[in-house]
Amino acid sequence: VVLDRVLENDRIYMVYLDNMLGGFLATQYLLEKGHRRIGCITGPCNVHNSHDRFHGYQRALLEAEIEIDQDLIFEGNYRLDSGFKGACKLIDKGVTAIFACNDMMAYGVYKAATSRGLKIPDQLSISGFDDIYTSEILQPSLTSVKQPAYEMGVAASDILIHLLEGKKVRDRQRVFEPILIPRESVMELGR
Numbered sequence: 001v002v003l004d005r006v007l008e009n010d011r012i013y014m015v016y017l018d019n020m021l022g023g024f025l026a027t028q029y030l031l032e033k034g035h036r037r038i039g040c041i042t043g044p045c046n047v048h049n050s051h052d053r054f055h056g057y058q059r060a061l062l063e064a065e066i067e068i069d070q071d072l073i074f075e076g077n078y079r080l081d082s083g084f085k086g087a088c089k090l091i092d093k094g095v096t097a098i099f100a101c102n103d104m105m106a107y108g109v110y111k112a113a114t115s116r117g118l119k120i121p122d123q124l125s126i127s128g129f130d131d132i133y134t135s136e137i138l139q140p141s142l143t144s145v146k147q148p149a150y151e152m153g154v155a156a157s158d159i160l161i162h163l164l165e166g167k168k169v170r171d172r173q174r175v176f177e178p179i180l181i182p183r184e185s186v187m188e189l190g191r
Helices: 019-032 048-063 080-092 103-115 149-164
Strands: 014-017 038-042 073-075 097-100 125-130 143-146 173-176 179-181
Touching: 014 019, 014 149, 019 038, 019 048, 019 097, 019 125, 019 143, 019 179, 038 048, 038 080, 038 103, 073 080, 080 097, 080 103, 097 103, 103 125, 149 173
Parallel strands: 014 173, 038 073, 038 097, 097 125, 125 143
Antiparallel strands: 143 179
16 A cells, blocks of 8 residues: 555556646646736656646646646655745746645745745745745745645545455545645735
């Protein structure tokens, strides 16, 4: 039983998040708030959940009929320092909003905005992913995509216990839906 991973193996049971939907929700929210130059700081391109979050970002832009601009994409590594580096690059490209594919990189965006004298959300809107507990207490609080981590852990444990008890488990995959948590880090353009 694997948690938060997608593997091509019919002997493995998987419990994971619909990361593509999460990336879509985060980007769609920024679009709904009037942003059109939305940068994306991805996680490592060889990591499945990062890949899916990025594809959700792309899908939201394409559905809004906005061309994908490679200059507005920065490959990060899920750490704060890559969020900082990516944000510096994207700020120089004139973005009004940044979708960081995890909250730690979003914190790096906050740091970059502060170092550039930009006020969040007035001059730069930010959306993250994971909704870790510090995102709510950050000032301004971070808009983020929440993973139902507890429920996912329970589902994985239940599958494992059933298998250890010799019981059949019908579904090899259990996919959870993310939830967008809007907070103070995103401003509607034109206000």
